[in-house]
Amino acid sequence: AGAAWLVQSRLGNKALFLSTCSPWLALGDILIANYPFATIDPNVGIMPLSDPRLEKLSKYWQSKKTTLSVIEIVDIAGLVKGAAEGSGLGNEFLSHIREVDLICQVLRCFPEKEIVHVEKSVNPLRDLEIIQLELILADLQQVKRKLEKLKVRDEKSQKEKNILRLIQANLEKEISVNQLSLTKGEKELIKGYNFLTNKPTLLLANYGGDKEEIKEMEKYAQEKQLFFFPLAVKIEREMEKLTEGEKKEIS
Secondary structure, three states: OEEEEEEOOOHHHHHHHHHHHHHHOOHHHOOOOOOOOOOOOOEEEEEEEOOHHHHHHHHHOOOOOOOOEEEEEEEOOOOOOOHHHOOOOOOHHHHHHOOOOEEEEEEEOOOOOOOOOOOOOOOHHHHHHHHHHHHHHHHHHHHHHHHHHOOOOOHHHHHHHHHHHHHHHHHOOOOOHHHOOOOHHHHHHHHHHOOHHHOOEEEEEEOOOOHHHHHHHHHHHHHHOOEEEEEOHHHHHHHHOOOHHHHHHHO
């Protein structure tokens, strides 16, 4: 399984990536910087998934080797408004995440003035809209390129062309692929395209510990029936530095 961290504001996202994957990363290659576009090439972390059931089965059957399931996490450069037209680093790096199973949109909700934001202000709903629009535009570019090359040779290719035209028409209206009512056969036809707007999405709100910071974001997620998870990344990173004794004192 694979997941991608996708963001508009970078710094908290990198801290989250390190917090999640640091035991299995060569950290010397990971840069955390308080300025835009510190990430160019994607960072990839492989995280084993511990499962108590597997441990019990392994002991019961006295297995010589136990192999855990893993999740591959891809941390890519932040998207900015106009990326599809080449702003910032553009959107070509989105090709790195077309194969992932889940997109995690990391949204900055904490207000610290010392940490820069590419849009000069903290507004997670605005950031979410920017990311979503850029994903739509990336899919639209992909559809247009395919339609230019697609030759109708049989009934299947004609159906494929028809569904791509339908997707194009909706993307141009800023309607993502996963919002379309497609038949099972149509979904199978477009499966190989790995459209970004057709992937499951998790909204991860990176906040400073004050629940007021995520109130609006949480309400939006509930209204749109989106998966939402708040996480105080900075606090989590600080907790990692504590000894087991210090953690027990706090709890």
